[in-house]
Amino acid sequence: MATKAQATRERILDAAEALFAAEGYAAVTVRQIMKRAGADVALAYYHFDSKRDLFDAVLMRRAEHLNAVRLEALDEVEGRHSDDAPTVEEIIAAFTNPLLDLLAEDHEAWHHYMALIAQVNNSPEWGGELMTRYFDPLVRRFIEALRKALPHCDEAEIFWSYHFLSGALTLTFAETGRLDNLSDGVCRSSDMASIAERMPAFLAAGFERLCAPTTKE
Amino acid sequence: MATKAQATRERILDAAEALFAAEGYAAVTVRQIMKRAGADVALAYYHFDSKRDLFDAVLMRRAEHLNAVRLEALDEVEGRHSDDAPTVEEIIAAFTNPLLDLLAEDHEAWHHYMALIAQVNNSPEWGGELMTRYFDPLVRRFIEALRKALPHCDEAEIFWSYHFLSGALTLTFAETGRLDNLSDGVCRSSDMASIAERMPAFLAAGFERLCAPTTKE
């Protein structure tokens, strides 16, 4: 059992996660990471192949857990509706609530991770490929569920709606402080209860409006 | 008329904009920028104080124009409604349509700019401060207009809704290719007509749902 080495490996990942989240991949040096982790620089290259490999490991580590709990939440919602389909808002809540739970459990860690994901999602260099690699299977399951909840809805409307959702979600969970500045303190980015109350409702309304058979021929 | 030097200055800004948009501030070197601009490295430091100053100049250059045309669009919408208030969707369209117009005029340039803004908006390091510095006056005007269109609505609901809008908008205009991958080609990030048809409607529905006096006491 290499439990001691595993622990340092985790410390390295934690340090890298925090720094990458705060300043972005390129702005952070391996030396900074290892200083924060309290270990020698060269040790990074014992546990990981390269800086880039370390970055991938940071992304991977929590992606698996996150996908698992979200899948569970979706299954739970679908299980509650054995005959009818869940509402759009319920499905979206199954997508966002697990995040809120994880943030409640360990805000520090998951907050860093979410801030990092927001940057990746919005990067032309990485957004296309990395988000697809780490999250696509789960997202496709959610889109499947949404399609059932909106049976008369075009495929394109659902994909576009999901894309709007993705942008709103990643920015919101990134907690950049923008909202705090803009609202002069009326709203706080870190107020998870406010997010839980508002985000699923807001987004569900968007889905339903786009999928309503109104103006389009 | 320093028209010749102005032209090189613009070429430097164009090159910097494209590279910063594609790879982020820290990943891009001044040498790369000047190579793309077809000029000597040192010339960057004749026209700008530092790499960071160049970055600010890139952001500033189009921000002013963008704010101006958006303000014009909002004034135009409000002018059309001298007695009643414009609808939420009209106001949001006044926020997004100018972007679509600019992209139609010169896609290359404005696409780079939007991709850059998406990264800034989602960065904890810059999102709070820079977005506030460059866009706040305009955003506050829009929020004012929205407040009039939703007179019974809480301030907090409007700020949160705007925040969701901001995330959806910046990711969408960043055109990262994520949507293309996810939808297996059914939707294309670069399809501006699809955005124009769907985004204002989607977001307006969200605003209206959050501001509807239903469940909240």
Next chain:
DNA sequence: AGCCTATTTCAACGCTGGTTGAAAGACAAG
């Protein structure tokens, strides 16, 4: 013509980046 200023080039400085090879330490098995 010569001059003056605005612009552009050249060559370099000091420093830090990611990365590595070899040596040292820890520690379990024999």
Next chain:
DNA sequence: CTTGTCTTTCAACCAGCGTTGAAATAGGCT
């Protein structure tokens, strides 16, 4: 105690970074 493997440290390499000072060029005044 010795051996061997896993983990950690030390010291260094070299390419490339942001930045600068001084020299070259260009182009409008007088």
